[in-house]
Amino acid sequence: MTRSEALSDLVKPWCKKVMDDPQWERLSTRAKSSNALFTETLWTDETICAHQSFYRSQRSENLPSGEIRVLLSLGSGLDGHPGICHGGFLSLIFDDTIHELAAKELPTLAVTVSLTVTFRQPVRTPALVVCRAWMEKVPVGRKAWIESTIEDGKGGVFASVASFILKIKENI
Template identity: 35%
Template sequence: MDSLDHAHFSAIPWCARHLKGNRVIAETAPSRSVKSTGEDALFAETLNSESGIARMLRVYEEPLSSTERVDEVKVFLTLGSGLNGWPNVCHGGLVTTILDEAIGMLVPINQDRKRIPAGMCMTAYLNTTFVKPVPTPATILTRARFTRVEGRKYFTQGTIEDEKGVILARADALFVLLKSSL
């Protein structure tokens, strides 16, 4: 866990409430780490700045049984004004990108725990509904969850919420486990 990310969100009262509990796992998202392959460069390098996404923390509860999937993940992000499309409003393309990133975290969390098959999983579709403007600068909460699983197909939903729990954007997405690597 990146202690700076955890400390940042722990200092925000409405975020801190989500970080408590015996089974809560809070960690910097792996996509924030620079990789020699160039993988995750968008979140690890391009958007990783005070004016972009200054801080990012993924949070989930470890299931009671070792055979259960992690069906929901929360991702806290502190957004800067460098993401603006309009003054003090996050660009819609970035809103969709944030939803895609958060929803996409469900698969590797479960693959790491051997609760779903290993392999490369990619977004097949992501339908976004913009409910209200996503403000900048601001701290937001993105929630992602599985809605159903059919073989290699992972149907999911995600939301972006403000500190009061008001939904600002939502998405329905399908992630597909590829038969072979690209």
């Protein structure tokens, strides 16, 4: 079934700031190589209502990588409790965003080894959130460490994650 993206959900000033900033490259969020669970199965009017990813390659002196920001409009179909987004779904957001960054920063495919999630406050649905991801240190061999947060766009943090990913051996 054909469905159009509800990007009109992403009208808050903090969303527009990212969307209109030329330093942020808009990424294709419906690419065939993307996570199908995230970009197809859960893309409904009641779950992921809108989803747009951006990448900024500019590095700071403190960070060895660029940054990914994913703007998401989340519906009540993602609730674990009435009016509260399921924590497992927030982990899926983290995993998807981390791998969008890995795809831009690493030369080979990588898989998640661990996600250590800290939940700080509930995400009340419907919600408009931003997930940010960046590398805290330079990858070593096949290993990379990526930090990520899910925020309200005004500085409030709903959850954070420390992740460890591993580049797949090319001979497999």
